[in-house]
Amino acid sequence: xxxxxxxxxxxxxxxxxxxxxxxxxxxxxxxxxxxxxxxxxxxxxxxxxxxxxxxxxxxxxxxxxxxxxxxxxxxxxxxxxxxxxxxxxxxxxxxxxxxxxxxxxxxxxxxxxxxxxxxxxxxxxxxxxxxxxxxxxxxxxxxxxxxxxxxxxxxxxxxxxxxxxxxxxxxxxxxxxxxxxxxxxxxxxxxxxxxxxxxxxxxxxxxxxxxxxxxxxxxxxxxxxxxxxxxxxxxxxxxxxxxxxxxxxxxxxxxxxxxxxxxxxxxxxxxxxxxxxxxxxxxxxxxxxxxxxxxxxxxxxxxxxxxxxxxxxxxxxxxxxxxxxxxxxxxx
Amino acid sequence: xxxxxxxxxxxxxxxxxxxxxxxxxxxxxxxxxxxxxxxxxxxxxxxxxxxxxxxxxxxxxxxxxxxxxxxxxxxxxxxxxxxxxxxxxxxxxxxxxxxxxxxxxxxxxxxxxxxxxxxxxxxxxxxxxxxxxxxxxxxxxxxxxxxxxxxxxxxxxxxxxxxxxxxxxxxxxxxxxxxxxxxxxxxxxxxxxxxxxxxxxxxxxxxxxxxxxxxxxxxxxxxxxxxxxxxxxxxxxxxxxxxxxxxxxxxxxxxxxxxxxxxxxxxxxxxxxxxxxxxxxxxxxxxxxxxxxxxxxxxxxxxxxxxxxxxxxxx
Numbered sequence: 020x021x022x023x024x025x026x027x028x029x030x031x032x033x034x035x036x037x038x039x040x041x042x043x044x045x046x047x048x049x050x051x052x053x054x055x056x057x058x059x060x061x062x063x064x065x066x067x068x069x070x071x072x073x074x075x076x077x078x079x080x081x082x083x084x085x086x087x088x089x090x091x092x093x094x095x096x097x098x099x100x101x102x103x104x105x106x107x108x109x110x111x112x113x114x115x116x117x118x119x120x121x122x123x124x125x126x127x128x129x130x131x132x133x134x135x136x137x138x139x140x141x142x143x144x145x146x147x148x149x150x151x152x153x154x155x156x157x158x159x160x161x162x163x164x165x166x167x168x169x170x171x172x173x174x175x176x177x178x179x180x181x182x183x184x185x186x187x188x189x190x191x192x193x194x195x196x197x198x199x200x201x202x203x204x205x206x207x208x209x210x211x212x213x214x215x216x217x218x219x220x221x222x223x224x225x226x227x228x229x230x231x232x233x234x235x236x237x238x239x240x241x242x243x244x245x246x247x248x249x250x251x252x253x254x255x256x257x258x259x260x261x262x263x264x265x266x267x268x269x270x271x272x273x274x275x276x277x278x279x280x281x282x283x284x285x286x287x288x289x290x291x292x293x294x295x296x297x298x299x300x301x302x303x304x305x306x307x308x309x310x311x312x313x314x315x316x317x318x319x320x321x322x323x324x325x326x327x328x329x330x331x332x333x334x335x336x337x338x339x340x341x342x343x344x345x346x347x348x349x350x351x
Numbered sequence: 352x353x354x355x356x357x358x359x360x361x362x363x364x365x366x367x368x369x370x371x372x373x374x375x376x377x378x379x380x381x382x383x384x385x386x387x388x389x390x391x392x393x394x395x396x397x398x399x400x401x402x403x404x405x406x407x408x409x410x411x412x413x414x415x416x417x418x419x420x421x422x423x424x425x426x427x428x429x430x431x432x433x434x435x436x437x438x439x440x441x442x443x444x445x446x447x448x449x450x451x452x453x454x455x456x457x458x459x460x461x462x463x464x465x466x467x468x469x470x471x472x473x474x475x476x477x478x479x480x481x482x483x484x485x486x487x488x489x490x491x492x493x494x495x496x497x498x499x500x501x502x503x504x505x506x507x508x509x510x511x512x513x514x515x516x517x518x519x520x521x522x523x524x525x526x527x528x529x530x531x532x533x534x535x536x537x538x539x540x541x542x543x544x545x546x547x548x549x550x551x552x553x554x555x556x557x558x559x560x561x562x563x564x565x566x567x568x569x570x571x572x573x574x575x576x577x578x579x580x581x582x583x584x585x586x587x588x589x590x591x592x593x594x595x596x597x598x599x600x601x602x603x604x605x606x607x608x609x610x611x612x613x614x615x616x617x618x619x620x621x622x623x624x625x626x627x628x629x630x631x632x633x634x635x636x637x638x639x640x641x642x643x644x645x646x647x648x649x650x651x652x653x654x655x656x657x658x659x660x661x662x663x664x665x666x
Contacts (some may be wrong), residue, residue, distance in 0.1 A: 026456035033441045040502050163439035164404050170457050170496075172424045189466040 023176055027184035036153045037188050041195050048196035051135050052203030059125050059211040070121035077116035082182035089114055090293050127214035128344065129221050131204045139200055139233030141205060146196075147189035147236035148260075151243025154185045156253040165350050177346055182338075189240040193233055231291045231323075238334045245334070248341030276300060280321055283331065289326030296320050352379035352402070352506065352537065357411035359397050359559075360475040371397040373559040373639035379552075382593045384530045386550035386567075387522060388643065394559035395539040396436060399508050415504065426569055429457075432497030433506040438489070440481045445491045450499065459499050467495040487518030494525055505529055523549045546634070555643065579609040579618045582631030592625040593618065608635065627628055 031037055032321040062070070092111035099107045124345075126134065158164040158181070171177055208215045219223070246256045267284045279285060279297040289295035305311035368383040379500035389395050400406035402413055404421030411500045413420050418427045424484055440449040450464040468474040471491040476484070484492065488512055497505050507526065507609045511519045527549050530536050540546055546553060546567070553570050555563040583589040583603065590607055593600045598611040598618070609618050619632045 022455045023459045026452050029452055029455070030441060033443055148389075161439050162436065165400070165435055166439045167456075168405055169403050169433045169435060170428075171532055172421070172428050347407075349400070351400065351406065 023171060023180040025178045025181055028187055031154055031184045031188040034154065034157065035191070036157060037150060040146050040149050040153070041192050043194040044142050044192055046198055047142045048200040049203070050141065050203075051139060051200050052207060055126075055131050055135070055204045056207045056211075058131070059193045059207055059213045060277060061125075061211055062122050066123060070118055073121040074116055074118050077121070081116055085115060085275040089235040124338075125211065125213045126207055127216075128208040129214075129217045131208065132201070132217070133221075135200065136205065136228055136232070140229070140235070143193045143196060143232065144236045144239045144287075148239035148243045150241035151185045152190050152247045152253055152256045153243075154188060155181055155244050155247035156251060156256065159247075159350075160253070168350055174345055175342075178248065178342055182241060185244050186237055186240050189236060193236050195338040197229070228291055235287055235290065235330065238330050242334045242337045245339070245341035246336030249337065249343075249344045264292050272297075280319070281327070283330065283333070285321055286326035289321040289322050290330060294322050295319055295326065352377070352535075353412075353414045354378070354398070354402075355412050357398065357401060357413065359406060360409055360624055362521055368479045370560055372401070372408075372484060375556065375559065377554055377561060378564070379535060379554075381450055381535055382530065382533055383478070383551035384526050384538060384549050386546035387556070388541070388546050388553055389539075389556035390541055393541075393556045395541075396508055397559075398556070399433070399435060399506055399537075399539060401438075402506065402526065403431070403435065405435070425555060429500050430503045431506065432500055432502035433491075433505070433508075434493045434497055434510060435506075435508045437512075438493035438496065440489075440492065440496075442480070442482035444481055446473055446481055446484065446488075446495075446553045449481055449492065450477075450496060453496055457500060463499055463501070467498040470498060471495045472521075476479045485518075486513050487515065487521060490514060491520055491525070494522070495517050498529075499557060502534070504535045504537065507536065507629045509539055509541070511540065529561045552636065578635040579615050580631065580635050581607040581609055581618060581622070581629050583627055583629050585627060588625070589622055589627045589629070592621060606631065 032122040067294060081194065085321065087109050092109055092114060096107060096109040096111055099109065109308055160168070168174070205215050243256065246259055247253070263283075268284055272279050272282060276297075276299045279299065285295050296318055298318055300314045301317045302314040305313045354375060357372055357375040357377070358370070360368050375394070375398060375399070377387075385619060387395055387398070399404060401408045402415070402420065404424045406653045409419070413429050415424075416430060418424075420427065440446075441452070444452065447464060447468065450467065451461050453459075454461055454464055465477075465563070466525040467473065470475045471494050473488060473495060475486065481492070488515075494507070494510070497507075501613055505526075506645050509528075510522050510597055514522065526536050526538060530551070538546075538550070550567055553564070554561060555570070580594075581589060586602065586605070586607060590600045590602070593607070593609055598609050599664070601610070613631045619629060622629050
């Protein structure tokens with residue numbers, strides 16, 4: 020089995036398609052870095068001049084009204100403290116205008132990572148799905164599968180080795196762009212002086228979410244492998260994905276609101292952020308109007324565990340379909 | 352190899368059933384080259400795919416080395432090397448690296464790669480990328496791949512397709528050499544010359560069914576008898592005499608071809624009785640192409656064409 024896996028990994032490494040996906044996702048990561056560079060760039064001299072003018076105007080207004088505003092703030096703070104305790108601080112002592120308020124916001128590295136995590140995760144997941152689909156469907160399309168099976172006819176081993184090889188190849192698709200994005204954003208922040216320090220707690224939280232996205236990516240890879248084994252053509256897999264997006268992710272939520280727990284978008288969000296919510300209208304007959312209804316939106320929550328379960332079941336079903344198809348159908 | 356009652360049908364998009372292989376019986380004796388002959392679309396490749404477990408038969412049994420396949424194919428696959436249609440290798444890898452990849456997959460030591468490259472004459476070109484190989488070199492690499500496991504049975508599906516005469520000769524020599532080492536070589540082909548020159552035994556299929564089986568000599572002699580070529584000075588008179596004797600006579604330039612199962616002596620005797628003396632009387636041996644076309648001609652009727660039993664032990 021290890022020999023088979025090593026051979027599969029070598030074949031995966033030789034496929035230009037894999038490197039094409041790596042390049043495409045990396046290009047997306049470079050785009051995120053460029054946007055980060057744009058967001059963190061220092062203000063121009065014109066922006067600084069405008070900020071100074073705006074600050075002067077604000078200081079004039081503050082000189083006139085500031086004391087009253089601070090007094091009102093302190094009153095409000097006392098009221099809140101009466102209800103919620105002395106720990107409440109409304110920041111009444113820092114209400115005066117400062118220059119930074121009038122300059123464009125420049126996010127620090129922690130902010131950038133927080134902002135870019137979801138988009139990077141989505142890109143990586145799509146890339147990993149493509150890797151799984153492409154590696155297997157190409158084997159069928161080129162006829163390499165039948166050549167391979169004449170050497171190793173145990174289809175179970177071939178299935179598992181191809182799944183494992185696709186997951187390893189997909190890790191490259193995930194790691195290269197992610198590391199590049201991380202390094203690029205850190206470099207941008209360092210270059211523009213917006214702060215590269217990320218608190219340990221924030222870093223741990225971001226790493227945890229990144230790991231969950233990586234798990235989603237591996238699930239997407241397995242999903243792609245299963246679907247590709249099941250239908251054997253990349254175009255057919257694309258058709259299934261498009262159908263799922265149109266039917267389940269979009270239409271189902273409209274025509275059958277109680278089924279809003281099913282779309283992958285909900286479950287991925289729940290898994291990666293810890294929780295997702297959706298609303299289902301609950302309607303009862305309106306006692307004041309015959310034939311009418313009174314509806315209220317009932318909020319439902321999907322926890323991370325439920326999200327993982329739904330994703331896992333879908334991936335398992337795809338793998339089962341793929342395995343049965345590979346086991347039972349002819350290879351031509 | 353022993354195949355009995357093998358059947359495979361497909362459904363078209365209109366759900367029409369197309370029978371690719373129909374109650375095929377096939378016996379491949381151990382050792383030597385066995386040609387699996389038939390026109391395009393006769394079911395050769397489908398049969399080979401069933402032998403290798405790639406296609407599931409609707410009915411019938413297949414035994415390799417006495418082991419039923421595909422159910423127990425993994426038990427005997429180490430003894431089988433096969434090329435089905437055009438073998439697929441990684442284009443960007445060298446021939447040597449491609450073989451090492453396969454060797455890794457089947458747990459064969461890499462030293463064996465050098466041996467098989469040497470065997471097919473590719474050792475000096477082993478470092479070249481597969482995509483830069485000529486068609487003949489690609490086929491030789493495929494043969495090398497089948498030899499990695501040092502198999503007892505080799506199955507080649509149309510190995511000379513697209514090759515130039517030199518390439519065909521090389522493949523033919525390779526097959527013969529493998530058979531001379533005591534291996535069994537099953538080669539499917541629609542190229543008759545290839546079969547005639549290299550095969551010890553032949554199975555002919557048409558429309559998915561076996562229509563003849565035996566040695567090449569059996570096949571050549573198993574159908575209609577040979578013609579007799581007659582050279583005479585007075586061809587018209589000779590034609591009349593031989594026609595009167597009940598044989599079919601055709602003019603072929605300055606000679607006559609006498610058909611209808613005559614013997615050379617009988618023809619000569621009939622001419623002499625009529626006072627015509629031949630300067631040439633010779634049996635015209637039917638070539639395999641004629642036999643092949645006759646056996647695989649459309650609409651043969653329900654009954655299979657004459658089957659000549661082959662030699663003993665099967666692989």
